[in-house]
Amino acid sequence: MKVRLGYVAMSTVVQNASPSKTMTATSFAKLADRDAAIRKLERIAADNLHNTVRLLRHNIAHDIRLYRFSSKLIPLFGHPLLEDWDPIAELVPNFAEIGEIVRAHGMRVGFHPDHFTVLSTPREDVLRTSVADLERHVRMLDAMGLGEAAKCNIHIGGTYGDKEAAGQRFVRQFLAMSDAVRRRITLENDDKTFNASETLAICEQVGVPMVLDIHHDQVNPSGETVEELWPRILRTWTDFSVVDGADGMDGAGGLPPKIHASSPKEGNNVRSHADYIEPEGFVEFLRSVAGMTPSLDVMIEAKMKDGALFQLMDDLRQRSDVTRVDQATFTYEAREATP
DNA sequence: ACCTGTCAAGTCTGG
DNA sequence: CCAGACTTGACAGGT
Numbered sequence: 001m002k003v004r005l006g007y008v009a010m011s012t013v014v015q016n017a018s019p020s021k022t023m024t025a026t027s028f029a030k031l032a033d034r035d036a037a038i039r040k041l042e043r044i045a046a047d048n049l050h051n052t053v054r055l056l057r058h059n060i061a062h063d064i065r066l067y068r069f070s071s072k073l074i075p076l077f078g079h080p081l082l083e084d085w086d087p088i089a090e091l092v093p094n095f096a097e098i099g100e101i102v103r104a105h106g107m108r109v110g111f112h113p114d115h116f117t118v119l120s121t122p123r124e125d126v127l128r129t130s131v132a133d134l135e136r137h138v139r140m141l142d143a144m145g146l147g148e149a150a151k152c153n154i155h156i157g158g159t160y161g162d163k164e165a166a167g168q169r170f171v172r173q174f175l176a177m178s179d180a181v182r183r184r185i186t187l188e189n190d191d192k193t194f195n196a197s198e199t200l201a202i203c204e205q206v207g208v209p210m211v212l213d214i215h216h217d218q219v220n221p222s223g224e225t226v227e228e229l230w231p232r233i234l235r236t237w238t239d240f241s242v243v244d245g246a247d248g249m250d251g252a253g254g255l256p257p258k259i260h261a262s263s264p265k266e267g268n269n270v271r272s273h274a275d276y277i278e279p280e281g282f283v284e285f286l287r288s289v290a291g292m293t294p295s296l297d298v299m300i301e302a303k304m305k306d307g308a309l310f311q312l313m314d315d316l317r318q319r320s321d322v323t324r325v326d327q328a329t330f331t332y333e334a335r336e337a338t339p
Numbered sequence: 340a341c342c343t344g345t346c347a348a349g350t351c352t353g354g
Numbered sequence: 355c356c357a358g359a360c361t362t363g364a365c366a367g368g369t
Binding site: 022024025026027079114115116117118121123126129130157158159160192 | 346347348349350351
């Protein structure tokens, strides 16, 4: 099984390269010259996009071909104070530069809109802002010139005391969105509400791929093991995704499956992310799916970001079942330990 | 240069 | 019904 590792948004290795610089709504509102304030926002956005380019170059230099963009690339985009402001046209060259690098190197990229984007909500206003948020993310991917292999990953959302009703509401509200948005979505199992089998059932119902978060599955188990669920999860990728220009992976039959890996932080709060990845639990997962999975993409969700990715590769180097391909890719073959 | 408190968002819980 | 917790990176304002 070929395994590629990636990380989220910012680097702990490259300094002063934040792709998420912002301005608070409060301080924006205090500025007397609104035009100047908007120019400042656009300047910050251009800096964030430039830092994204720097991070992509860093990724290429270290063979990292999996990356999640910051959802805060454009500060206050979509905020009620800035309803008349649409900065994307202005920034198309900046977005296009990012897309060119992604395509030239066969990188797999995407977004993960914040938890405030929730399609299971019973509130009309929350649904409206959630759909608008997804549309903004899709417009940014379009501005990059990336095809539908570049996805926006979200959760099902809250349960509001009735998970069954919330799930049905999610399905109805999801299907009411445009095709263009729906084809850009993946769904992830949650650490509190919709577990892996519940999320999978909804993925199958609405026809989108499922991102399995193995830490969330441990914190919020579904009663079915990963081995039991994995064949169906794989099928969501072969049936509901297409390989296009934004993807450099081999083989037909859709995108390779993507998972999220993190380790719980020491202490009371089992849900928060540790600085690094514990290799034992991670390899245990690889072993359980290796026989069914030719290639797998893994987003490392750890406080130390790419630093945790490099540490994990170092930890794996000694193992007899791991063969290092490059700095962020290896092959895993389940084999019996020699006696 | 560094430290502390504040900011954003939606949901959920406790009172 | 309302205040606070949750989460996270970064701002904002102080020294």
